Amino acid sequence: MSQQKIAAPKGVSEYTPPRSSAFDHVRNCLIAPASKAGYQLIELPVFEDTELFKRGVGESTDVVSKEMYTFEDRGGRSITLRPEGTAGVMRSVIEHGLDRGQLPVKVWYSGQFFRAERPQAGRYRQFYQVGIEAIGLDDPAIDAEVIAIADAGFKALGLKQYRLELTSLGDAQSRTAHKVDLLKFIATLQLDEATAARAAINPLRLFDDKRDEMKKAMADAPLLVNYLSDSSREHFETVTKYLDALGISYQLNPRMVRGLDYYTGTTFEFVHDLLGAQSGIGGGGRYDGLMEQLGGQSLSGIGFGLGVDRALLAAEAEGVIGQEAFVSDLFIIPLGEGAKLQALTLAHDLRCKGVRVEIAFGDRALKGAMKGADKSGATYVIVLGESEISSGTVELKEMKSGASTSVKIDSLFEALNK
RNA sequence: GUGGACGUAGCUCAGCUGGUAGAGCACCCGGUUGUGGUCCGGGAUGUCGCGGGUUCGAGCCCCGUCGUUCACCCCA
Incomplete structure (x- = not known):
């Protein structure tokens, strides 16, 4: 429910x-x-x-x-x-x-x-x-x-x-002098109840009325700038x-x-x-x-x-503004439970050095994870699985070109900054 | 606070003179074992804003309510 x-x-x-x-x-x-x-x-x-x-x-x-x-x-x-x-x-x-x-x-x-x-x-x-x-x-x-x-x-x-x-x-003196004359002027106008009420609170408000007949009526009203x-x-x-x-x-x-x-x-x-x-x-x-x-x-x-x-x-x-989503530098796709732990520590390490890193969590299939990486707009992707962990080497793939190069996990930071 | 319009899947909307809901996009899965963007196939999704009424039957009609929106008012 x-x-x-x-x-x-x-x-x-x-x-x-x-x-x-x-x-x-x-x-x-x-x-x-x-x-x-x-x-x-x-x-x-x-x-x-x-x-x-x-x-x-x-x-x-x-x-x-x-x-x-x-x-x-x-x-x-x-x-x-x-x-x-x-x-x-x-x-x-x-x-x-x-x-x-x-x-x-x-x-x-x-x-x-x-x-x-x-x-x-x-x-x-x-x-x-x-x-x-x-x-x-x-x-x-x-x-x-x-x-x-x-x-x-x-x-x-x-x-x-x-x-x-x-x-x-x-x-204050300018306004007091003006208010006297403005009130005199307003007294000559035929105002409906609501407008009169507004004028009573602040006579200047009538200058702001959007109705044409009021604009006309106020055309000759005394202006504060002339009383400065x-x-x-x-x-x-x-x-x-x-x-x-x-x-x-x-x-x-x-x-x-x-x-x-x-x-x-x-x-x-x-x-x-x-x-x-x-x-x-x-x-x-x-x-x-x-x-x-x-x-x-x-x-x-x-x-x-x-x-x-x-x-x-x-x-x-x-049209002078766009919406930018967060874009990461590196997108890590871990395969398997052990890889997830590695991904976590690797991401943490790189983030400390200022790299924007995202991880594909949730045990998605590789294809789905790649799709996610693509949509995220990340610049690089690595897949982290059994073989990568045991060899200590990953394929650093640049998404835009699709090209990938072998990089030691330990030197990923340097590779990303090239 | 006053008046008008509107309220259907996550988004944009369709739904004929009332007969118990659809499209596109997005999403998920798959197209032989671990690599995205195109293409193809499949899938999930809605108390039709909410409540009441009329009716054999309402997303479509009526009333109320909530919300959005436009104007007044006000102001950022």
Whole structure:
């Protein structure tokens, strides 16, 4: 009697061989530029005190108000599976006093994040992000560096059909001034109930509405970029100047909306053309008040999060990624019980020297084992049976050409490295 | 959370106006004793997502449920 099968929880993505190799490749490409720029790994818990996200990300955001996996642990604490990375990094930096040393603090992370949304293509309840944070410096040059690092990751992957959208959300004064006028403007519009509710939570959201009539209605709405304070405008102009110098193309998008409350100043998004509705493959920006909000000193920071799942989808859509299975250098086919023992020790020995070795286990017939060797893509094959063991010599067969040469078992390593 | 489409072997799918399931690929075995890729022969495989209903009879009809997918919403 077979037991009932258990399925994975709804909306999670799983990467099994051979696609897992492509996933791994994407993740490595995306984060490699960060370590070249001196960012160091920070490894954090996937669950945190719920309060961290309420205070850090903002209670009014959709992410916090309706998409968090929150539960009570056995000690009665409210715990939440992390929905994003920045808040946790800030918490850890403050907790361990990383900001007491030389600034900026530069870290990178990689891992799973969780959001209880309705799944669809490119949107999962557990998803993977890599990201970096540079904390403690206001210099526009670091804004440009952070953006350049993200862009380098996508380029390293081979992506072409994406664009960088850029804007500035300004400082607190800029936003306050703009909000007054925006609310006045919105008051003149006829909004349905759901839209009005969204506007009440965050009036900027209306800029993001996909309906044509709303786009038309918002065409003349006051734009935040026109309300930037002198220092904000100057900072942003310097960032774009640096990006120009770096040869990184971007589109100014004054209507960009970000879903997390902590963003200020320079804000950006990477959007891919072939992905459908969930087209954002990465995004980030500056966050001036976050650290203080979380009980730390008043330092600003900037960072990004890149979606590994979506970058993989994008790479597949562009056809710039393949799946590579593990390929061994040597495939050993043991014949008989005694040979199996020999194969085991021989493989172990060669692996210690760095050779990739696989063994055909399971007492398959020679023909079947050869077939297996062929499919594995192994470069060389040896058959290990009675005669080979007693003579101490094997036939080293190169699969591609089919040619084989006699080699002493003791000098296999040397023969393989010729 | 809202709306639409879909759910048949490991994979891609077929299954006529309802009569108790098929193809290709993949997999396994063999084509004379210990050497793969082609070819030939043979073989295994499904509670037709799950539960209920209509019917003499349902993979095909109805309801529910779970899942996937597309859009809204949101965002990576």
